[in-house]
Amino acid sequence: MVFVMLAEVMIFVPSVARYRMDYLLARLERAQIASLAVLASDSLIEEPLEAELLANAGVFNVVLRRDELRELVLSSPIPAPIHATHDLRDPGPWVLIRDAARVLMDRENRVVRVIGDPVREAGLLIEVTIETGPLRREMLEFGARVLALSAIIAVMTATLLFIAVRYLILTPIGRVVRHMTAYAEAPEDATRVIAPTARIRELRAAEDALATLQTQLTGALRQKERLAQLGGAVAKVSHDLRNILSTASLLADRMETSNDPAVARAAPKLVGSISRAVNLCEATLAFGKAQEPPPRLQRLALAPLVADVVENERLALPEDSTVEFLLDTPAQLTVRADPEQLFRVLSNLVRNARQAIEATGAPGTIEIGAGEDDAAWWIRVGDTGPGLPDKAREHLFTAFSGGARKGGIGLGLAISAELVRGHGGTLELWRTDADGTEFLIRLPKSLAATSPETALAKRGGSG
Incomplete structure (x- = not known):
């Protein structure tokens, strides 16, 4: 008026x-x-x-x-x-x-x-x-x-405008508010996601954005619920599996005293594998508490650890496999890291490289190189596979979202990135194209460059 x-x-x-x-x-x-x-x-x-x-x-x-x-x-x-x-x-x-x-x-x-x-x-x-x-x-x-x-x-115009605004704007906004209130009561219920119906362009855009947000949030909540259930199940399995592996470890210890040379040579590797499996079960139980345990840092020679990773991975290769391994790790190079966690990281990267090459059905090479500069130690893991698809690159280090191969769940790279971050370092995709893929691990030399948890572990660790 x-x-x-x-x-x-x-x-x-x-x-x-x-x-x-x-x-x-x-x-x-x-x-x-x-x-x-x-x-x-x-x-x-x-x-x-x-x-x-x-x-x-x-x-x-x-x-x-x-x-x-x-x-x-x-x-x-x-x-x-x-x-x-x-x-x-x-x-x-x-x-x-x-x-x-x-x-x-x-x-x-x-x-x-x-x-x-x-x-x-x-x-x-x-x-x-x-x-x-x-x-x-x-x-x-x-x-x-x-x-x-x-x-x-003025009165007639104001009345008509009031009716028009109430019908065209206030009523749709009230509908959006009611949908938001109802959705807030049960965000896991997909039937409560708003269906855009507004005829005004701006309100329709708002409803579309709200529908997208609610759909993504509902999916995320469902995924988290499934992950919580899966975590409970994995914790129970890991608990029982740890007991089974403890028994197997005792048997493997007895095998070391065998007079058979082949058994004597295989026994240490079997004991090492069982020990890692037991540690993995314990780490899984710790992961159920929402975080990886802090790394126990110590000085270690990198070349034997890399060789051990490659040797374990060779055991998974078929007899007619054409996958080759090239190691370029200086024998005198030592790094400060948690051996178990670094083994898991390298094992995940090498396994992903092997599976990528095997998926092509053609011969391929996996190369592991290492070195150091003034600020950090670096480890490079590359392969001659087909490269990562675009979809995998978008959420490469996100659990259950960045699977790079068909049937993969994208958990290995997410865990590896978390373990490297626990060392204060970084895991990044260095290159991926039709000629292959390379990942680069950087572990800092300086104590100040690491996270508080890592620094605490350094002070209390053997290194």
Whole structure:
């Protein structure tokens, strides 16, 4: 209503100015008709008739201007001196608005002179004197009518706008709010995801964004619920498996005393594998507490650890396998790391490389190189496989989202990245294309570059 009234004010001011001009022109036209009647009678009219003509015209006197001559045609006593003169022959809009405002603001009844030519090109210029009191009353009545009509229009417009806004905006927004409230009560329920129906573009975009958000959140909550259930099951299996492997470890210890040379050579590897399996079970139980245990850092030679990883991976190769291993690890290179966790990281990377090459059915090579610089030790694991697909690159180190092969669950790289971060280092995809894939592990040498947990482990570890 306020906006409509403001618009009406912009219309009201020029309307009142126009009304004043029409009022004065009407008086000039009547005065012109009266003067023509007087001229037609050779200026011989009686005083009562003259007074009646002036009263009908609403003026005090009438002066005709023709050929620079002024002729008083009709006259009567003027009650007051002439206050101002207004020329209506070619007034500008701002002049009309200014004069109309002065009339409305001046409450005194003044006498003014008005000059104009109501009948264009008639050769006559009319000059009359009138009072401003009647003009002001007429203008006030006209303004009251305009304001009343404006108020009615404002109320009707505001009502229609209210109905339109309520139907087109408030109702859809209320629907969105109700959906959000209902969804908040049970975000796991996919049936509570909003179905976009708004016809207004902006609201439809908001509903689409909300539907996408709710769908993603519902999926994430379901995945977390399944992961929680899976974690409980894995914890139970790991607990029982640890007991079984402990028994197997005792048997493997006895095998070391066997007189069979082949058994004696295989026994240490079997004991090492069983020990790692037991440690993995214990780590799985610790992972059920929402985090990997901090690494137990110590100085270790990298080459034997890499060789052990490759030897274990060779056991998984078929006899006719064409996968080759190239090791470029300096024999004297030592790093500061948790041997069990670093073994798991390298084993995951090498296993992924082997599976990628085997999936192609063609010969391939897995290369493991290592070195150091002033800031860190680095380990590079590369293969000549087909490279990673685009989908795998987007969530490469996200659990259950970054599987690089068909049937993979994307957990190995996520665990590996977490283990390396626990050392204060980084695991990154260095290269992937049609010629193969390379991962780079960087382990910092500086104590300040590691995480607080790693630093604590360093202080208490054997290294």
